[in-house]
Amino acid sequence: MKAKKHLGQNFLKSGKALRDIILAAKISGEDIVVEIGPGKGALTEKVLESAGKVIAIEKDEELIPVLEEKFKEEIKSKKLILLKDDILTFDLSKLPKKYKIVANIPFYITGAILEKFLESKYQPSVMALIVQKEVAERVVARDGKESILSMSVRVFGEPKFVSKIPARYFSPEPKVDSAILLIENIKNTLKESQKDEFFRLVKGGFSQKRKTLIKNLSGLGIKRELLEEKFKELSLDQNIRAEKLSLSDWLLLLKSI
Numbered sequence: 001m002k003a004k005k006h007l008g009q010n011f012l013k014s015g016k017a018l019r020d021i022i023l024a025a026k027i028s029g030e031d032i033v034v035e036i037g038p039g040k041g042a043l044t045e046k047v048l049e050s051a052g053k054v055i056a057i058e059k060d061e062e063l064i065p066v067l068e069e070k071f072k073e074e075i076k077s078k079k080l081i082l083l084k085d086d087i088l089t090f091d092l093s094k095l096p097k098k099y100k101i102v103a104n105i106p107f108y109i110t111g112a113i114l115e116k117f118l119e120s121k122y123q124p125s126v127m128a129l130i131v132q133k134e135v136a137e138r139v140v141a142r143d144g145k146e147s148i149l150s151m152s153v154r155v156f157g158e159p160k161f162v163s164k165i166p167a168r169y170f171s172p173e174p175k176v177d178s179a180i181l182l183i184e185n186i187k188n189t190l191k192e193s194q195k196d197e198f199f200r201l202v203k204g205g206f207s208q209k210r211k212t213l214i215k216n217l218s219g220l221g222i223k224r225e226l227l228e229e230k231f232k233e234l235s236l237d238q239n240i241r242a243e244k245l246s247l248s249d250w251l252l253l254l255k256s257i
């Protein structure tokens with residue numbers, strides 16, 4: 001069967017990468033693991049060895065019979081629930097209360113997956129994901145520069161860059177390297193009523209990279225004098241740029257403006 005590019009199909013063929021993601025997610029027999037895009041089941045097989053139960057959601061209907069055949073026993077014993085569905089439209093309220101996500105996700109929907117699971121009322125406790133290496137680096141702000149992406153993840157959990165996975169560990173080989181991104185301690189830091197304002201502030205703050213945060217935020221219609229006063233109260237440099245502001249300072253700003 002030919003891999004489908006439009007579904008981001010790059011199948012893992014490295015035992016080491018499989019072991020590393022399982023270890024990172026600290027899966028135990030009590031865990032219910034949700035896997036996005038089981039593909040031909042390489043990662044599913046490893047997750048099944050350590051988790052109590054696995055729910056695997058695959059969009060490609062051609063892969064369903066392959067998985068049904070491979071995991072006949074596990075499906076029969078209900079250790080594996082295999083669902084043919086699109087993760088982007090899947091109703092997360094159908095998932096158990098507590099679960100972990102472990103997945104080698106298709107690159108083309110990385111942002112949408114992070115947003116859907118982290119912003120949901122039905123969040124996972126942990127996400128261990130294989131993503132494009134540069135994305136993992138940006139999420140953890142490896143170069144010391146925060147971004148809309150890093151703040152959008154950090155406000156819900158603690159991201160960690162676990163390890164690089166070279167492109168040659170996949171078949172077919174993608175053009176870029178990947179990495180294991182772990183997000184732990186996921187919780188709803190923001191109240192439902194604060195979410196829109198938080199993202200409005202962050203997006204506004206990063207709107208023009210070279211400009212100071214005060215200048216960018218005043219572009220949102222917030223009075224410059226008010227911003228200068230609040231920055232003084234919070235002991236923030238008046239010339240600070242958004243990329244240097246920590247999550248705790250963003251949250252203080254959110255409360256005070």
Ligand code: SAM
Pocket residue numbers: 007008009010011012013036037038039040041042043044057058059060063085086087088103104105106107109
């Ligand atoms: N888990 C397998 C592995 O590691 O070898 C396959 C990973 S491959 C990068 C991504 C998988 O996600 C493919 O099986 C693809 O068909 C599936 N997929 C793509 N878009 C999807 C979507 N919207 N919902 C669910 N699965 C999707």
